[in-house]
Amino acid sequence: MxxxxxxxxxxxxxxxxxxxxxxxxxxxxxxxxxxxxxxxxxxxxxxxxxxxxxxxxxxxxxxxxxxxxxxxxxxxxxxxxxxxxxxxxKPAVDVIIDDKNPIRNRTLGFQDIFVLSLPERTDRRKPLLAGAQATDLNVTVIDAIRDRQIPVADYPEWWGTNNWVPKEGELGCLMSHLRTWKKIINENITSALILESDVDWDMRIKDSMVGLGEGVKAIADWPFEPPSHPRDFSKEVSPYGDRWDLVWLGHCGSYANGNGRIYAFNDTSAPDEEHAWSFGGGPAEGHRPPGTRIVYQFHKSVCTTGYAISNQGARKFEKLFRQANSPIDLKMWDHCVNDPELACLGVWPQIISMAESKTNIKHTEGGQAFGHEVTEERIVAGKSIQISARVNANAGTAGDPSKWIKEFENDGKKADKK
Incomplete structure (x- = not known):
């Protein structure tokens, strides 16, 4: 006790x-x-x-x-x-692997999967598309834009105010996401998974997403309105339920609201604490049972590595971001935590993770990546990803599970790569 x-x-x-x-x-x-x-x-x-x-x-x-x-x-x-x-x-829920589950389709149960990528960044597009093919995912690449391509008249109303000086690339990043939200609204897309171009995921991602779906329904629908417990989700458009705005499943750090709810599901692809990765913090000790991922009302999330957004979520964020005055991830985090009209959920450890490359965007100058310099251009796994889609697609081992390349074992040891 x-x-x-x-x-x-x-x-x-x-x-x-x-x-x-x-x-x-x-x-x-x-x-x-x-x-x-x-x-x-x-x-x-x-x-x-x-x-x-x-x-x-x-x-x-x-x-x-x-x-x-x-x-x-x-x-x-x-x-x-x-x-x-x-x-x-044993509060964690076992994931029922049913190939007929709509979350196991080629868009992970969303209407679309969008990837934001600068047109010239083929070094990022190629391994991402190979990983998508290796895991039977259908992604749509949307050309991202740079700061200089954006007319001043299109800037968010409060951009660069409040003694805050934007860094290079922050406006282009924000506007690329904002344009995608407008696409979702204008084309009446029910939901979409939005990824940045330097991402990776596990070969077993569809299993993880099924567990995530159950968690989203359990958390976003609380409290139940008597006598409608449990609700009949089969009548809803999304297999994740229809009462969420944002699910932040790819990030550089996230932790739960201390007074919120936590849903845990067993997931063999979830890294142990030795290999879970973040530079922005994680849930408190004891929040995650071993061998699980957890879904929760988040109190903090950074990096827009990957997130799902519903149609109603896109409408809310598009309206709020007309007056954005900070980087997109910090602004999304701020709105999610402080706006009671938004239903935002987090996942730990992340299902989508960023992978380093020699040509990293200028986070900390040139080829710097979170404290060390990347000097070699090679295909590497995303942080905290055990069986990388990128790595296995590049090695030609994606089609044979017996030959899958592991980055680590969930016992604190590195995998014995052959």
Whole structure:
């Protein structure tokens, strides 16, 4: 049991005095605790360790007391149980591999997969398209634009204001994404996965996306509106459900809202903590059970490596970005966290990840990539990707799972590459 929970319980007598004014309302309606059968076998004691006399009291008073205690401390209790018993009680969901699941189609259950790529960056397009072919994905490349191609009249209204000086490439990046959102709106595209050109994914991506889909439905649809639990998702357009705006599944760092919900699903392609990668932070310790990916309401995400956006999400973001005054990822993060009208979800570890190349865009000057210089142009796996689509497509091993090249084993060791 955590020190935080112990301290909470120790201070309970003093805090219970404030419960007299608490109204028993709808707070319990949507709360579901994991089943912990052995807890019913624990001896009932009072806070000083003496035998409890509650059993001799009026049963209605006992129940009312327990309900009030739960209302007052439910966040602490759920956090403590969820953090320390995830492995023992197996809260993670198994992914059902069904080839008929629409998420396993050539666009991962979205209407389109768009890749934003500068026309001259064939060094990025070729390995990406090869990886898409290796995993049977149909992607549409959209030409990205540079800063100098954008008329000043088309700049976002607040661009370069508030003592912020844009860096080279930030405007072109933002406007390339904004143009894609407008395409989604104008062509009434139901949903799309938007990728940047330096990305990679695991050969088993379709399995991961099925688990993600279940997580998105579970998180975005909370709280359920009685008596519609569970909802009939078969009547909805998207296999991910229709109540989300943005799913940030490719990033350089992301962590969950501490007061939000977390959905874990078992995924053999998910890297262990030794190989999970981020330069922008990750979920708190205990949020992710071993061998899983988690879906959550995010509190932070950086890098627009890859994200899914719904039609309604594109309409909301396009309107908000008419007055953008910061890099696209920071602005998206800001809106998702602070705008109650947006339903934004994160994934950890990321399913889509960036891969380094000698010609990295100027993040830290020239061929610098997150602290070290890339001096050789070669096909390398994306960060935290175990069985790289790019690498296996380049090596000609994508078609035979027995020959797949692994970057690492999920036991803290590097894979023995042949």
């Amino acid at each position: 955590s020190a935080h929970f112990k301290e909470t319980m120790a201070n309970m007598p003093q805090r219970l005095q404030s419960l007299q004014s608490v109204q028993v309302g709808p707070y319990l309606r949507n709360i579901r605790l994991p089943q912990l059968p052995q807890y019913s076998q624990l001896p009932t004691t009072d806070l000083q360790g003496k035998a409890s006399k509650l059993h001799s009291r009026n049963p209605k008073l006992v129940i009312a007391f327990l309900v009030l205690v739960f209302i007052f401390f439910w966040k602490n209790i759920i956090y403590d149980v969820g953090t320390h018993f995830v492995g023992e009680y």
